[in-house]
Amino acid sequence: xxxxxxxxxxxxxxxxxxxxxxxxxxxxxxxxxxxxxxxxxxxxxxxxxxxxxxxxxxxxxxxxxxxxxxxxxxxxxxxxxxxxxxxxxxxxxxxxxxxxxxxxxxxxxxxxxxxxxxxxxxxxxxxxxxxxxxxxxxxxxxxxxxxxxxxxxxxxxxxxxxxxxxxxxxxxxxxxxxxxxxxxxxxxxxxxxxxxxxxxxxxxxxxxxxxxxxxxxxxxxxxxxxxxxxxxxxxxxxxxxxxxxxxxxxxxxxxxxxxxxxxxxxxxxxxxxxxxxxxxxxxxxxxxxxxxxxxxxxxxxxxxxxxxxxxxxxxxxxxxxxxxxxxxxxxxxxxxxxx
Numbered sequence: 210x211x212x213x214x215x216x217x218x219x220x221x222x223x224x225x226x227x228x229x230x231x232x233x234x235x236x237x238x239x240x241x242x243x244x245x246x247x248x249x250x251x252x253x254x255x256x257x258x259x260x261x262x263x264x265x266x267x268x269x270x271x272x273x274x275x276x277x278x279x280x281x282x283x284x285x286x287x288x289x290x291x292x293x294x295x296x297x298x299x300x301x302x303x304x305x306x307x308x309x310x311x312x313x314x315x316x317x318x319x320x321x322x323x324x325x326x327x328x329x330x331x332x333x334x335x336x337x338x339x340x341x342x343x344x345x346x347x348x349x350x351x352x353x354x355x356x357x358x359x360x361x362x363x364x365x366x367x368x369x370x371x372x373x374x375x376x377x378x379x380x381x382x383x384x385x386x387x388x389x390x391x392x393x394x395x396x397x398x399x400x401x402x403x404x405x406x407x408x409x410x411x412x413x414x415x416x417x418x419x420x421x422x423x424x425x426x427x428x429x430x431x432x433x434x435x436x437x438x439x440x441x442x443x444x445x446x447x448x449x450x451x452x453x454x455x456x457x458x459x460x461x462x463x464x465x466x467x468x469x470x471x472x473x474x475x476x477x478x479x480x481x482x483x484x485x486x487x488x489x490x491x492x493x494x495x496x497x498x499x500x501x502x503x504x505x506x507x508x509x510x511x512x513x514x515x516x517x518x519x520x521x522x523x524x525x526x527x528x529x530x531x532x533x534x535x536x537x538x539x540x541x542x543x544x545x546x547x548x
Contacts, residue, residue, distance in 0.1 A: 214265045214447065218383045222375040229381035240386045244356040250333035251359045255346045255545040256290075257538060258360040260353025262391050263383035266447030266471065267368045268401045268426065268526065270316045270499070273350040275424075275526035276364070277324045279535050280346055285542070288344035289320040290335045290358075292351060293328035295472035295503075300329035301338040310503040315472060318502045320350060332358040346542060353394070354385050362541035365395045371448065372406030392417065397537060399424055401526070420537060423529035428459055430523060436460040439492040443483055443519075445473030445500050452497055456522065464492050475504065480511040484518060494519040 217225060257280075259273040277287040293300065296314035304313045304326045313328050320326045325342065329335025332355050339347055353363055367373070374383040385391075392413060397420045400407055414421050440461040444452045449468035457463055467483065469475070487494050496519050504516035528534045 214383060217375075218377075219371055219374040222377060222382070230377055232380055240354070241390055244354075247356040249356055249359040250336060252336040252347060253340055254336070254344065255361045255542040256336065256349060256358060257287075257346060257541065258349040258353050258363045259366060260349070260351055260363060261366050262353075262385065262388060262395075263373060264379060264385055265383060267366050267371070268424075269351055269366050270319055271426065271524060271526045272364070272366050272399060272401075272424070273348055274320065274323050275528065276534070276538065277320075277348050279528075280348070280538060281324070283535060283539055286343055286345045287324045287348045288339045288342060288346075289317075289324055289326035290332060290339060290347050290349045290352070291317050291320060291326055291328055292330060292332075293317045294351075295474075296328065298328050299331075300327065301331065301335040302328055303338065303342070304328050309505070311474070315499045315503045316350060319498060324348070354391070360394070361545040362538065363394060363396045364399055365397065366399050366401060367407050367410060368404075368448070368451070369400045369402045369407045370404035370451070372404075372408075373410060388413075395419065396541070397422060401426060420533070422534060424526050425529070426455065426524045427527045428455075428522060429525045432459040432522070434520075435495070435522070436462065437493070438462075439464040439490060440495050441465045441467070441483070441487055441490065441492045442495050443467040443469070443500070444497050445469035445471060445475070445503075446497055447471045452522075455524070456495060459522075461495065464490050472503075473500075475500075475512055475515070477511045480504075480515040483515060484511065487518065496521055498523050 259269050261267045280287045293314035296312050298313050304317050304321055306321050310318055317326050317328055327335045327338050332352055336347055336358050378384045378387055398414045399422050401424050411421050440463050442453050442456050442463060453466050498521040501521035505513045507513050
């Protein structure tokens with residue numbers, strides 16, 4: 210079941226968060242114990258991991274795509290390794306563009322537009338499958354906390370407007386494990402957007418002499434089409450408000466929004482309501498690329514009509530220090546090959 214992150218995770222710790230903090234501490238100890246019992250597989254290929262410290266989004270998938278493009282510029286042949294969250298396939302399997310989001314997950318379809326991708330719940334098994342291809346480097350989309358596969362470079366992606374929320378471990382907060390246990394395995398911090406919610410985290414990385422880089426999300430292509438008609442935005446992602454803000458910043462006249470849980474599987478009834486709302490308001494339906502690929506193509510249903518009547522806002526990650534990102538990646542890959 211796909212759930213939304215509690216809103217109070219991203220506020221100052223209150224009564225509920227404090228009451229749940231003992232459970233968070235227990236969860237953290239269990240995660241540490243489980244990780245300690247696993248001997249990670251060391252792939253013969255360099256492994257670049259794009260992860261975060263918290264549950265939910267933050268920009269990992271578009272960052273993984275941007276990293277793959279940087280690696281291709283450096284002469285590498287990247288292959289994505291993903292869990293395929295929201296899909297039925299457990300893998301390991303080499304994903305195909307003909308497969309649906311219901312099979313391999315929405316994020317996998319986005320990745321496939323840029324490089325081959327392997328879906329595997331078992332990350333070690335997925336890496337072994339990639340080793341049999343012509344890939345020269347593995348780019349993990351998420352999986353920082355997964356102990357099955359050794360990483361050669363871990364890039365931690367954080368939304369600067371959200372940071373680490375209340376700084377507590379699930380279920381009291383968004384952290385997947387205690388921060389002091391995660392920091393030693395992180396190599397570089399990538400801050401996306403402008404904001405001060407990650408200031409303390411930046412200091413932690415700087416204290417450890419670890420690079421802190423900046424990036425921003427930008428539209429792919431000319432976004433002036435957003436201003437043609439009033440816009441109804443809808444999204445089933447970890448942070449829908451961020452998407453709506455992006456729409457407004459790029460000229461959209463938002464007349465309404467509708468938010469769903471991350472990876473939400475849309476229903477016929479929901480599609481009918483969105484379509485009716487757009488007709489009544491003479492508005493354009495705009496969603497994320499991740500949501501759009503979850504909708505079926507022409508099959509005579511309201512869901513396929515929603516896909517036809519909607520337009521996705523395509524976005525990309527623009528590194529503030531592109532050459533530095535490339536240098537860090539190349540150094541990590543060369544170090545792995547020499548070691």
